[in-house]
Amino acid sequence: MTSVPAASPVHPPVEPYDHGLLDVGDGNRVHWEVSGNPQGKPALVVHGGPGSGCTPYARRHFDPELYRVVLFDQRNCGRSTPHASDPAADMRHNTTDHLIADMERLRNHLGIERWLLYGGSWGSTLILAYAQRHPERVSEIVLSGVTTTRRSEIAWLYGGAGRLFPEQWDRFRDGARQARTDERAAAPEGLDHRTAAALPLVAAYARLMESPDPAVRERAVIDWCAWEDAVLSQEPHGSPTPYADRPPLPRQAFVRICAHYFAHGAWLEEGALLRDAGRLAGIPGVLVHGRHDLAGPLGTAWELARAWPDARLVVIDDAGHKGSEAQRGEVRAALDAFAD
Numbered sequence: 001m002t003s004v005p006a007a008s009p010v011h012p013p014v015e016p017y018d019h020g021l022l023d024v025g026d027g028n029r030v031h032w033e034v035s036g037n038p039q040g041k042p043a044l045v046v047h048g049g050p051g052s053g054c055t056p057y058a059r060r061h062f063d064p065e066l067y068r069v070v071l072f073d074q075r076n077c078g079r080s081t082p083h084a085s086d087p088a089a090d091m092r093h094n095t096t097d098h099l100i101a102d103m104e105r106l107r108n109h110l111g112i113e114r115w116l117l118y119g120g121s122w123g124s125t126l127i128l129a130y131a132q133r134h135p136e137r138v139s140e141i142v143l144s145g146v147t148t149t150r151r152s153e154i155a156w157l158y159g160g161a162g163r164l165f166p167e168q169w170d171r172f173r174d175g176a177r178q179a180r181t182d183e184r185a186a187a188p189e190g191l192d193h194r195t196a197a198a199l200p201l202v203a204a205y206a207r208l209m210e211s212p213d214p215a216v217r218e219r220a221v222i223d224w225c226a227w228e229d230a231v232l233s234q235e236p237h238g239s240p241t242p243y244a245d246r247p248p249l250p251r252q253a254f255v256r257i258c259a260h261y262f263a264h265g266a267w268l269e270e271g272a273l274l275r276d277a278g279r280l281a282g283i284p285g286v287l288v289h290g291r292h293d294l295a296g297p298l299g300t301a302w303e304l305a306r307a308w309p310d311a312r313l314v315v316i317d318d319a320g321h322k323g324s325e326a327q328r329g330e331v332r333a334a335l336d337a338f339a340d
Contacts (some may be wrong), residue, residue: 001060002311007020008329008332009326009328009329009331009332010057010060010061010328010332011061011062011063011064011207011332012060012064012066012283013056013058013060014033014035014036014059014060014064015035016033016034016037016059016068016071017034017038018033018034019031019033019034020032020061020108020172021079021081021108022102022212023081023103024075024098024101024105025093025173025245026083026090026309027095027099028075028076028080028091028093028228029080029081029082030072030073030075030080030081030102031073031078031079031080031081031108032070032071032072032073032103032106032109032110032291033054033070033071033072033323034068034069034070034071034110034213034270035059035064035071035262036046036059036062036063036064036065036066036068036069036304037064037067037068037108038068038210039065039068040064040065040066040067040068040069040339041066041068041139041317041338042067042068042070042110042112042114042115042116042139042278042315043067043068043069043070043115043116043117043335044064044070044071044072044103044106044107044111044115044116044117045058045059045061045070045071045072045119045123046103046118046123046124046126046127046130047071047073047074047078047081047119047122047123048118048119048121048122048123048145049074049077049121049122049123049257049258050074050077050118050122050126050257050258050261050266051074051076051077051084051253051254051256051261052077052078052122052243052250052254053073053074053077053078053079053080053250054071054072054073058070058071058072059332060333061076061118061328061332061335061336062118062339063335063336063339064263066339066340067116067335067339070106070110070112070115072102072103072106072283074099074102074257075093075094075098075099075102076089076091076094076125076253076256076257077250077253077254077257078250081218083249083253084211084253084256084257085249085250085252085253085254085256087135087212087214087217091207091210091256091257091260092200094257094260095131095264095267096125096126096129096261096266096267096268099126099130100126100129100133100134100338101128102173103126104134104137105273107137109173112138112283113137114136114138115137115138115139116139116335116338117130117138117140117142117259118140118141118142118144118148118331119144120142120143120144120145120323120334121141121147121251121263121296121321122147122149122241124143124145124146124147124308125147125148125268125273126145127141127143128143128148128275128277128280128304129268131279131280131283132273132276132277132279132280135279135283137280138228139283140282140283140284140285140287140338141280141283141284141285141286141287141290141311142236142331142334142335143227143285143287143288143301143336144198144288144289144327144331145168145288145289145290145293145295145321145323146287146289146296146304147296147297147300148265148268148271148274148300148304149244149262149265149268150265150268150271150273150274150300151199151265151268152197152271152272153296153300154198154202154262154265155198155199156195156197156198157197157198157231157295157296158172158201158202158227158262159182159194159195159196159197159198159199159201160192160194160195160200161195161231161294161295162200163192163194164294164314165230165231165233168226168227168230169194171223171226171227172201172223172224172226172227172230173194173197173201174250175205175219175220175222175223175224176201176204176205176208176220176223178208179204179205190303195284199263202259202262202263203263204254204258205220205223205224205255205259205263206256206259206262206263208220208259209221209255209256209259209260209301210256217256218252218273218332219250219262220255221251221255221257222244224243224246224255224258225241225243225251225255225265226243228243228295229241229242229243229244231294231295231321232294232295232320232321232322233246234292234294234320235292235319235320235321235322236318237318237319237322237323237324238323238325239261239272239322242322262302274303274304274307275307276310277304277307278307278308280308280311281308281309281310282310283310284310284311285308285310285311285312286310286311286314286330286334287304287305287312287313287314288314288316288327288330288331288334289301289304289313289314289316289319290314290315290316290318290319290320290321290323290324290327291315291316291317291319292318292319292320292322293319294320294321295318295321296321298315299317305330314330314334316330
């Protein structure tokens with residue numbers, strides 16, 4: 001059942017009233033900010049990527065009179081330090097478990113007992129992992145563009161989708177040729193060659209992003225972003241090249257962190273977030289997903305809605321991974337309802 005979106009898909013702009021850098025150990029400091037009503041309902045925005053960082057636009061999903069809105073930049077991206085664009089930044093201390101622990105440190109630092117969680121794409125994976133680890137700390141969840149970062153999902157995005165864009169995928173594959181190991185040895189049986197090659201290919205890009213040669217890293221960034229843009233190229237909304245359009249340093253951090261996470265399956269047991277969705281019992285959720293999302297196909301959101309009885313799935317017929325006005329309107333409607 002689809003709710004009626006608000007007249008405007010977002011609220012007016014608002015500026016933070018507090019911010020800081022939280023020392024989370026291992027030489028890492030996580031940037032955070034708070035906007036809205038200091039006495040309002042606590043909510044945390046969990047950005048995507050991994051490695052995209054938060055944007056001021058994310059604040060506008062929330063009514064600033066009713067919400068106390070917390071944004072943070074996950075390790076090594078955005079305004080957190082050290083930045084992944086610096087080759088000296090140590091990625092060993094950036095895993096899903098580290099990010100879950102950072103969220104708990106931030107919650108305690110801000111004196112919040114329970115908070116609503118909002119995010120999309122990779123952010124939905126991290127939200128689910130956090131909420132299943134700490135369900136008593138979560139009041140509600142709103143996800144836009146649902147992923148669980150299963151290896152099967154990674155294999156689709158960086159391999160299987162190549163059946164729709166074979167020319168662009170061949171260029172993506174060739175961009176990592178110098179760093180690839182034997183794909184055949186790592187490929188499960190019964191998969192087409194692009195899907196079978198996807199996980200070794202992502203691992204190859206992760207190695208390229210650790211190269212001491214800046215020209216090698218920059219070439220890998222260009223090739224990775226060109227592929228990401230190709231997957232979204234048929235969507236009618238938003239920039240035609242949202243990944244290539246990013247500024248150089250944030251783009252480098254994004255690719256390095258993405259490849260790092262996806263080469264390790266986000267350090268999650270395959271299918272665990274769907275298998276353990278019962279841990280979310282009692283937490284109301286709204287899942288908003290575009291029917292034309294090729295980066296994260298609708299099937300994952302459908303599976304999650306079936307496994308999580310307190311979640312409601314809203315499918316947006318005109319949207320893909322980049323979203324649409326209708327998708328943002330559904331997110332606002334869900335957040336406005338939970339504020340009440």
